[in-house]
Amino acid sequence: MPASVTIKEIARQLGVSKSTVSRALRDSSEISQETKDRVLELARQLNYSPNPIALSLLNNRTHTLGIIVPEIANPFFSTAIGGVEDIAYSRGYHVMIYQSHESYERELIDVQHIATRRADGLIVSVSSQSEKHDHFVELQEKGIPIVFFDRVSDAVQTHKVIVDDYKGAYDATEHLIKEGSRRIAHIAGPPNLSISRNRLQGYRDALQKHGLPFRDEWVVASEYSQSEGTERAYQLMALRERPDAIFAASDRIAMGVHWALRQLGYRMPEDIALMGFSDLSISALLDPPLSSVAQPSFEMGQQAAELLLELIESKSTPASFETRVLKTNLVIRRSSMKNIS
Amino acid sequence: MPASVTIKEIARQLGVSKSTVSRALRDSSEISQETKDRVLELARQLNYSPNPIALSLLNNRTHTLGIIVPEIANPFFSTAIGGVEDIAYSRGYHVMIYQSHESYERELIDVQHIATRRADGLIVSVSSQSEKHDHFVELQEKGIPIVFFDRVSDAVQTHKVIVDDYKGAYDATEHLIKEGSRRIAHIAGPPNLSISRNRLQGYRDALQKHGLPFRDEWVVASEYSQSEGTERAYQLMALRERPDAIFAASDRIAMGVHWALRQLGYRMPEDIALMGFSDLSISALLDPPLSSVAQPSFEMGQQAAELLLELIESKSTPASFETRVLKTNLVIRRSSMKNIS
DNA sequence: CTGAAAGCGCTTACAG
DNA sequence: CTGAAAGCGCTTACAG
Structure with a gap:
C-alpha cells in the first residue's frame, strides 16, 4: 500500500528541517515567503494531507462529534442527524452516528466507544429502555460534554433541546x-x-x-x-x-x-x-x-450541535445550562x- | 477536564517502566505473573483504557470502516447499514456513516474525509448524480480498499454485492x-x-x-x-x-x-x-x-462488510475480485x- | 524478567 | 529566518 506523504518526506526533498515545513504549512510569520512557496508547491504536488491522527494525539482533540439515537431508520432521527451534520461540517467537525436500538446495553457500549475513541462531545436522544443514566454522567466526568435532544435525561445537568x-x-x-x-x-x-x-x-x-x-x-x-x-x-x-x-x-x-x-x-x-x-x-x-x-427535527439537530460546540470550544464550564424549547405545529x-x- | 489515565501514570505509581506496563497490559509472556497482576489491578482501579489514537498512529490502522449511502433515511440503506454494523462490531471495528444526499460534490467530500481520517476501508452505494468515479479509484490508490453494494461502479475493480x-x-x-x-x-x-x-x-x-x-x-x-x-x-x-x-x-x-x-x-x-x-x-x-x-438489504450489508474486512486484513491484493449476486423475492x-x- | 531508546507524524518552545 | 529537541501515548526491537 502506498505510504502517505509526510512532513518528513517534504523536508527531505527540500533539504530543510521538519520544523520549517510544519511552520510553512501553517503559514507561520517567521518563515520566509520563498521557503513557504517552495514547501506549499511541493506539498501540492505530492498531494500532502496532514495526518489527523498525529494532530489528535497532540491536541487531545479529534474534531469528531458522536450522536446516539434509538434508530436511524426513524425519519425523525435521521432528519435531526441531518441538522447536526449541517452545523458540524460547516464548523470543521465530523459526526459519528450510533444507534442504541432502544437497548440500554447497546447505549452503554456506544457511550464507552465514544469515550475510548475520544470524541470531543456527544449528542444523544436516550433509549426507551434506559432507566439509569449514570453512563452519561461518567462520560461528562471524563471531560466529554453532552447535549440531549428530544428524549432528555433529568439526571444529567447539561444543555437540552426539546419541543413543547x-x-x-x-x-x-x-x-x-x-x-x-x-x-x-x-x-x-x-x-x-x-x-x-x-x-x-x-x-x-x-x-x-x-x-x-x-x-x-x-x-x-x-x-x-x-x-x-x-x-x-x-x-x-x-x-x-x-x-x-x-x-x-x-x-x-x-x-x-x-x-x-x-x-x-x-x-x-x-x-x-x-x-x-x-x-x-x-x-x-x-x-x-x-x-x-x-x-422541527432538523432544527433540533442544528441547535443541539451548536450548543455542543459551545461546550467543546469554551474552556470553562458554563455558569448555567440551557434547555431550549422549540415550538410544535x-x-x-x-x-x-x-x-x- | 480530568486527564485520562496513561501508561506512564501507572508506571509511575508502580515504580516500573512504561515498557513493563505496556507488556503486562498485553499479557506478554516475558513479564512475571506478579508484575502483571499488580499492573492489571491498578489499571482496573484507575479505569485505564488505552488511547486508540496513539495506537492508530503506531499501526497506521484505525479499526474504523466508512460507509457512504445516498440517504440514511431510506430504509433500504439504513437496514443495510445495520448489516454492516453487525459484522463490523463483532470483529472489533467501528462504522462511520456518511450520506451523499445523491450529490457528486458531497460524495467527493465524504471520500476525502475518509482518506484524511484514515479509515481502514470504505463501503459505498454510489450517488445517482455521480458520473465520474475517479475519486474511488484514487482512494484505492491510497491503499484504502472499497466494496460496493447495490449501486456499484463499473469503473472500479473491487468486490461488489448486488441483487439480481x-x-x-x-x-x-x-x-x-x-x-x-x-x-x-x-x-x-x-x-x-x-x-x-x-x-x-x-x-x-x-x-x-x-x-x-x-x-x-x-x-x-x-x-x-x-x-x-x-x-x-x-x-x-x-x-x-x-x-x-x-x-x-x-x-x-x-x-x-x-x-x-x-x-x-x-x-x-x-x-x-x-x-x-x-x-x-x-x-x-x-x-x-x-x-x-x-x-435482502441486511444481508447485503453483512456481506459487503465481510468482503471489506477480508481486503483490509489480508496483506496482499486478491488475485481476483468477486461480485456476489443475491436473490430477490x-x-x-x-x-x-x-x-x- | 525488566528497562532505555527509538519511532509513529506532528507541533512548538528554545536557541541561534 | 531556521534547526534541534522534546513531547503527545503507545509499542517493540535491543540490551542486559
Whole structure:
C-alpha cells in the first residue's frame, strides 16, 4: 500500500528541517515567503494531507462529534442527524452516528466507544429502555460534554433541546374535541421517557379543560413502534366502550393504529378519528392522510450541535445550562376531520 | 477536564517502566505473573483504557470502516447499514456513516474525509448524480480498499454485492402480465446507475418474452424519490393511451405513484396495477398494500462488510475480485392482484 | 524478567 | 529566518 506523504518526506526533498515545513504549512510569520512557496508547491504536488491522527494525539482533540439515537431508520432521527451534520461540517467537525436500538446495553457500549475513541462531545436522544443514566454522567466526568435532544435525561445537568411536548399534545387533544370526539383514547410512549410523560399530561389537561372525563382504560402505554401501535389499537377497540378518537404519542405508533383500524373495518375519521405526533413525511401519504403534531427535527439537530460546540470550544464550564424549547405545529389532515365528513 | 489515565501514570505509581506496563497490559509472556497482576489491578482501579489514537498512529490502522449511502433515511440503506454494523462490531471495528444526499460534490467530500481520517476501508452505494468515479479509484490508490453494494461502479475493480436486479424486474413484469395487464409502463431510475439499467432490461425482456410491445412513451426515468414518482405518474396517466399497470424501479417511486393514482381517482389494481422494488416495510401498510420485489438489504450489508474486512486484513491484493449476486423475492400484495379483484 | 531508546507524524518552545 | 529537541501515548526491537 502506498505510504502517505509526510512532513518528513517534504523536508527531505527540500533539504530543510521538519520544523520549517510544519511552520510553512501553517503559514507561520517567521518563515520566509520563498521557503513557504517552495514547501506549499511541493506539498501540492505530492498531494500532502496532514495526518489527523498525529494532530489528535497532540491536541487531545479529534474534531469528531458522536450522536446516539434509538434508530436511524426513524425519519425523525435521521432528519435531526441531518441538522447536526449541517452545523458540524460547516464548523470543521465530523459526526459519528450510533444507534442504541432502544437497548440500554447497546447505549452503554456506544457511550464507552465514544469515550475510548475520544470524541470531543456527544449528542444523544436516550433509549426507551434506559432507566439509569449514570453512563452519561461518567462520560461528562471524563471531560466529554453532552447535549440531549428530544428524549432528555433529568439526571444529567447539561444543555437540552426539546419541543413543547405538553403543548403539542394539548393542542392535538383539543383539536380532536373540537372536531366532535368525546371518547378520546391515548396511546402513550414508555413512561420512563419525559416526552411520553409530557404528552400524556397535555392530553389529560386538555380533557379536563373541556370537562371530559379521564378514564384509565383509555390510556395504554406502548413502545414507539408501529407493531405495538397495532396491538394497542386492538386492545382499545376491543373495549366494551370504544373510543371515538385515538391520539397516539408518535406517528410510528399511529401508523400501526391506522393499519389496524382499516383492517378491523373502521372508517376514519367517521367511526374514529386519529392523530399522531412528529409528522413524518410518510404520514401525508396514508389513506386517509394522518393528522399530526409537527416537530422541527432538523432544527433540533442544528441547535443541539451548536450548543455542543459551545461546550467543546469554551474552556470553562458554563455558569448555567440551557434547555431550549422549540415550538410544535398542528398539522390537520383527513384522519381527524370529523366535522366536514 | 480530568486527564485520562496513561501508561506512564501507572508506571509511575508502580515504580516500573512504561515498557513493563505496556507488556503486562498485553499479557506478554516475558513479564512475571506478579508484575502483571499488580499492573492489571491498578489499571482496573484507575479505569485505564488505552488511547486508540496513539495506537492508530503506531499501526497506521484505525479499526474504523466508512460507509457512504445516498440517504440514511431510506430504509433500504439504513437496514443495510445495520448489516454492516453487525459484522463490523463483532470483529472489533467501528462504522462511520456518511450520506451523499445523491450529490457528486458531497460524495467527493465524504471520500476525502475518509482518506484524511484514515479509515481502514470504505463501503459505498454510489450517488445517482455521480458520473465520474475517479475519486474511488484514487482512494484505492491510497491503499484504502472499497466494496460496493447495490449501486456499484463499473469503473472500479473491487468486490461488489448486488441483487439480481434484472431477474427481479423480469419477475415483477411477468407477474403483472400474468395478472392480466397488457399495457405495462415502467418508471425507471437514473440511467447512470447500473441498478436502473438492469431493472429496465428485465422489464423489456419480460415484455418481449410474452409478445408485448415495448413502447418508448411508457418508459420514463425518475430520481429514486417519492416526489418524482408522483410527477412521472401524472405524466403516464396523461397519455392518450394509458397504461393499465406501472412497474416502478423502487418502492419510494411507487409510493409517489400510489399517492398520485389515488388522488387522480383510479382504483388499484382494477384500473391500474402497481409494483415497486425493494419491499420497504412501509409498503405493506399502504392501502392497497404495495406489491414489490424484496431485496435482502441486511444481508447485503453483512456481506459487503465481510468482503471489506477480508481486503483490509489480508496483506496482499486478491488475485481476483468477486461480485456476489443475491436473490430477490417477489412479494405479491393487493396493488397488483388484478385476477381476484 | 525488566528497562532505555527509538519511532509513529506532528507541533512548538528554545536557541541561534 | 531556521534547526534541534522534546513531547503527545503507545509499542517493540535491543540490551542486559
